[in-house]
Amino acid sequence: MAKLVFYGRFADFMGRERSITIDGEKRLDAVIEELALANGAFADAVKARAVKFAINDEMAPNAAIVADSDEIAVLPPFSGG
Amino acid sequence: MISLSPEPIDAAALQAGFLAGLGDAGAAVSFTGIVRGEGARNVEALYLDHAPPLTGPAIEKALETAAAKWPLIKTLIVHRIGRVEVGAPIVFVATAAAHRRAAFEACEFLMDFLKTDAPFWKKQICRGGEEWIEPRSEDYADRERWR
Numbered sequence: 001m002a003k004l005v006f007y008g009r010f011a012d013f014m015g016r017e018r019s020i021t022i023d024g025e026k027r028l029d030a031v032i033e034e035l036a037l038a039n040g041a042f043a044d045a046v047k048a049r050a051v052k053f054a055i056n057d058e059m060a061p062n063a064a065i066v067a068d069s070d071e072i073a074v075l076p077p078f079s080g081g
Numbered sequence: 082m083i084s085l086s087p088e089p090i091d092a093a094a095l096q097a098g099f100l101a102g103l104g105d106a107g108a109a110v111s112f113t114g115i116v117r118g119e120g121a122r123n124v125e126a127l128y129l130d131h132a133p134p135l136t137g138p139a140i141e142k143a144l145e146t147a148a149a150k151w152p153l154i155k156t157l158i159v160h161r162i163g164r165v166e167v168g169a170p171i172v173f174v175a176t177a178a179a180h181r182r183a184a185f186e187a188c189e190f191l192m193d194f195l196k197t198d199a200p201f202w203k204k205q206i207c208r209g210g211e212e213w214i215e216p217r218s219e220d221y222a223d224r225e226r227w228r
Contacts, residue, residue, distance in 0.1 A: 008130050008202025009213040049215070059132040073132055077215045080129075080160065080201030081114050081172050081192060 008076040089161040092171035108181035114172040123208040130202040150181035
């Protein structure tokens, strides 16, 4: 199972963590698109802003390839300070 | 040094600690960011979410970038996580260098980084409800100054 970890506003819709099955290898943006299909509020929140991702604790581009063993962090725009 | 903590920030104590043992520094700059009440919005507090495996390493990298850009003698970043009440410090950044320009610029650079490029997420808790807030266009413009 791949682990998805949501931060900031995304955690409000999706909870902090979810497990999903990824068959073989998939593009990260395809995984997120599938997830959005099942959750309208998450879909709207993702569409409205520049989302960043980390795979196994390293920042990764939308086109990165993920597999069932990966941990994927879904990150809204950063806002500290 | 970096500290991410749910405990209150005592800026005066941090400043005193930072100023002790500065070696050959001729300039020390510090910045304290405070949670604003925002007047009519009646903000009560901010809630700070962060990503433990990402936030510390991202700040480390920014400190390395600062150290490569300016001849810094000492740096300190203390950032709150969790709930921070209005009027309380949310962040403390200090830099020291031989001369003031490097200390001023590095402190601004690190603050601009924290606003837009460090994995934190801020939720404004108002009397009437809660809202996640994102950087203003000015914050992104400030960051661009260093590119």
